[in-house]
Amino acid sequence: MYTVIGTSKSRAARVLWMLEELEEPFKHVAATPRSEGVVEFNPAGKIPVLIEDGTPITDSTAIIQYLADKHGRLTYRAGTLDRARQDSLTQFLLDEFDAALWMAARHSFVLPEELRQSAIKDSLRWEFERSQKTLMHRMGEGPFLMGAQMTVPDIILTHCGNWALTARFPIVDHKLSLYLERMRARPAFKRAMAR
Known part of the structure; x- marks a missing residue:
């Protein structure tokens, strides 16, 4: 299961929406920038952070493109x-x-x-x-x-x-x-x- 760290009033909204479109289960931690729960995964303190299998992924665009590629939806195939x-x-x-x-x-x-x-x-x-x-x-x-x-x-x-x-x-x-x-x-x- 994925964990999304960040509030829906931030760029984390992009990740939350992508996961809802994909109908993938996830846990949402509505942490604010530079809070303790964020800095441990992203030293810059920026949100969103996606955690998958203990690995943090940062930057909303990188996250949503990764999810689209992984699940083969909401994207075109690379190299086309x-x-x-x-x-x-x-x-x-x-x-x-x-x-x-x-x-x-x-x-x-x-x-x-x-x-x-x-x-x-x-x-x-x-x-x-x-x-x-x-x-x-x-x-x-x-x-x-x-x-x-x-x-x-x-x-x-x-x-x-x-x-x-x-x-x-x-x-x-x-x-x-x-x-x-x-x-x-x-x-x-x-x-x-x-x-």
Whole structure:
């Protein structure tokens, strides 16, 4: 059985949702960053951490891609063009969406107050809006980013979309708003967020 360490209000939500989609049993430890139960598995104190057979795996993207590969679902097979396109979307979302949101969070409450630069958030919002337009050109025909099949980037994008709304980063594309509504309606998503 897997153990997931981290709160559902963090990137651990991605791991919780992946396991719910896979219908795999797991134990959830809702620990916060840098808490004692986290640092013993990740010296950086970051969440999430997935424990399998006593081995910790860190970084939400690495964890969910590992789970998708291991269980042969929510991913395309490595070495295929579809997987290359999937990995490209994953990297785009991490570089353009997650990075902007994380930088804004750091300058809102993570960094010591004397190091925060609140003015940076305007440029991050601008980049975030621009990235949405680029993403809409890359989105496949169908209900998911890749088209007919839900994949790892769908989990990352939905998590970032929810994070954006909380951080008051506007979702400017109507197609993206509809996509996020569909994804949040998934039963596995609802179960993961209820933890």
